[in-house]
Structures are given as structure tokens and as C-alpha cells.
Amino acid sequence: MRSEGLPVFVTQRNRTDLMGMYDEALLAWPVPFETMFVATRFGRTHVIVSGAQSSPPLVLVAPMGASSIVWSSIVAELGVRRRVYALDTVGDIGRSELADPSRYPKTGRAYSAWLDDAFTGLGIPEADVFSASMGAWIAMHHAIHAPDRVRRLVLLAPMGLPSWWATTVALAPMISYGIRPTETKLERVISRSLGEGERANRELRPWMRIVGTCKPRLGPPLRIPSRRLREIEAPTLLLLGRRDQEIGDADSAARRATRNISNCEVEILPLAGHAMVLDDPPFVGAMAAAFLDR
Numbered sequence: 001m002r003s004e005g006l007p008v009f010v011t012q013r014n015r016t017d018l019m020g021m022y023d024e025a026l027l028a029w030p031v032p033f034e035t036m037f038v039a040t041r042f043g044r045t046h047v048i049v050s051g052a053q054s055s056p057p058l059v060l061v062a063p064m065g066a067s068s069i070v071w072s073s074i075v076a077e078l079g080v081r082r083r084v085y086a087l088d089t090v091g092d093i094g095r096s097e098l099a100d101p102s103r104y105p106k107t108g109r110a111y112s113a114w115l116d117d118a119f120t121g122l123g124i125p126e127a128d129v130f131s132a133s134m135g136a137w138i139a140m141h142h143a144i145h146a147p148d149r150v151r152r153l154v155l156l157a158p159m160g161l162p163s164w165w166a167t168t169v170a171l172a173p174m175i176s177y178g179i180r181p182t183e184t185k186l187e188r189v190i191s192r193s194l195g196e197g198e199r200a201n202r203e204l205r206p207w208m209r210i211v212g213t214c215k216p217r218l219g220p221p222l223r224i225p226s227r228r229l230r231e232i233e234a235p236t237l238l239l240l241g242r243r244d245q246e247i248g249d250a251d252s253a254a255r256r257a258t259r260n261i262s263n264c265e266v267e268i269l270p271l272a273g274h275a276m277v278l279d280d281p282p283f284v285g286a287m288a289a290a291f292l293d294r
Contacts, residue, residue, distance in 0.1 A: 007101040008093065009214050018093060018210055025069035030076040035095075038121030042104055045118050046095035048086040051079035057127040058082040058292065059119070061135035063275075064218065065193075065211045066204065067094035070132070073199075073278055077285030078130065081293065085122055089135065090114055091217035104217035108141030108160075111219065115142045119149055128292050129234075132156035132277055133246070137221040143232045144224075153236040154288045157247050157274050159221035161238075161257055166248035167223045177212070186212045192245045195273025203278060229260035236264040237291040239284060241272030265291070 009015035026033075026048070033050040048068050051058075058078060060071050068086035071078075078084055088094030091104035098104055105111040115138065119127065128151050131139035136158030143150040159167070173192060177185040190208045194200045238257050240250040247253050254266045267287060272279040 008216055014210055014214055021207055022067065022069055025072055029072055031079055038118050040090060040114050040117035042090045042114055043099035044097045045090055046088040050075060051083040053083060055081055055083040057124045058084050059127045059129050060084060060086040061129060061131035061139050062089055063133035063135050065093055065208060070277060073281035074285035077289050087118060093211050093214055093216055098217060101217060106219035109145050111138040112142040112145035116146050116149065126151050128152045130154040130288060133274065134159050134221040140224060140232060143234045144228050147233050150234045152292060153234045154291060155236060155238045156276055157241060157244050160224040161253045162247050163252065164223050169248065170246040171220065194275050195243055197273055197275055197279040200275035200278040226260045232261045236261050237288065238264055238266045239276060239287065240268045241274060241276045242268055242270045243273040246274045
């Protein structure tokens, strides 16, 4: 990682510790892979690539603060019949590098432009997109602003779908911590994100505690207006967790999706929280693979 990343990590110690964890996660990556960087208008985007080169492309867009290493739980299932590209979101914690720390995506349209550049750099005319949380918010915007690029969508606990109230409740602890950080506030943010799942807490809590002392450059994943959701043409699979504190009322989010996204299937996982990719990876992986194989 070059010096350009330090404003995001704040300290060299943070960068060293987090990238050490990143390296450990790659050592345990369950399938053969390679890594690369592609140029975008905001800087270099780091990509973990796996699966046969001749297979259809699948782009993974990570949750806020988690980076692409979160996908290790299901990449083997997803990559059986696909060429998988796991992106570290530019401006977030990971290996992607902002060219200018003061210039980063701040809106859904800007994140779509970033993904458009990444698709071009990877030589992908269109792809299926698998995403979670803020990554799913980015993916929905890409389906809105670049519909010819997105073949199908898999959305795990997407920000942008809940009501304004639920969105405010989800973002308020992060904003409060950013303004005046305390240990109590950090624990609240982490607990809301990870929920009670044993694997999510074991694998991500040490990472998230360091991320809490960093300063990622990210636009806020605000509620997407219904009129914009109705512009999503890609067949969509939406997975929600009944215990997800960030999304809030899963039934309300499901109703909003099915009312506004014309071709949308919904599954609510009764025991999953916001980190469902770690709470129930066999089910999430199987559901997504079956949907993408159609």
C-alpha cells in the first residue's frame, strides 16, 4: 500500500495491522485467486479474481468497512460457474487507493461511475452483481444509472431500501461516533453491524475495532427514492435478515422492494442479522447461486 492510503487509515499502525489481517484472510481464501488493480477516475481499485476466465462475470461489492475479505465464506459456492471479481470499494478500508483523499464518490451516481470504470478496466461489458449493505446501495445505483452493465442483482441487507426513519436510526450511531468517538459508541456501532452471530463477531470484530479509528472517505448510503427504484430493470434477488438492526423492519423493506422493483424476489432469513453472509453462508450461497444459474 502506498502513502496515498494513509489519510484513510489515519496512522501507519492502523494500516499495518489491517493489511496484515487482509493478508491472513487471503491465505485462507478457499479457491485459487489472483489480485490486480484497475484504474478508475477516483484512483486504483483492488480486485480479487477467482474462477475460470471463460465463465460469466460476477462482480462482488463489499459492505461498508468490511472489504472484499468478507466474501471468503461464499466465494467457493459463487465461483463454481462464474468468474468472480471482488472489489474493494474506493475510499473505504481495503487495498483500493484514492488518487486524491479529498476527491471520492459522494453520491450514488458517482459510485456508479466508479463501477463503470472498474468494469471497463476489467474488460467486462456487463455482469451479474452480488453485494451487501452499502455495497448493495452502490449496486442498485449502478443498475439505475448504467442498466446495460447490470445483468442480475443479488442484494444482501441493502442500505437505501429502508424508510427514512430506519435509515436515520442506522446512520445516527456512526455519525455520533464520528463527531465524538467513545468506546461505548464504537461498541454500539459494531454490535449493530455484526449482530449476535458467532462467526461474524469472531472474524470481523477485531477488524472493525481498528476500522473504527480510521477515516474512510465514503458518501452516505441514503434512502433511494421509489421513483428511482422503479428504474431497476435487472432481475433481483433480495435477502433480508429478521434480526438485522441496520435495516429494521424486514417486512417493510421487502414490501417496498416488491412494490418498486419490477422483477424482484425476496427471502427473509429468520435467524440472520446484517452480516448474513457470515451468519448463514451455506443458505446465502446456495440461494444466490441458484438464482444466478437461471
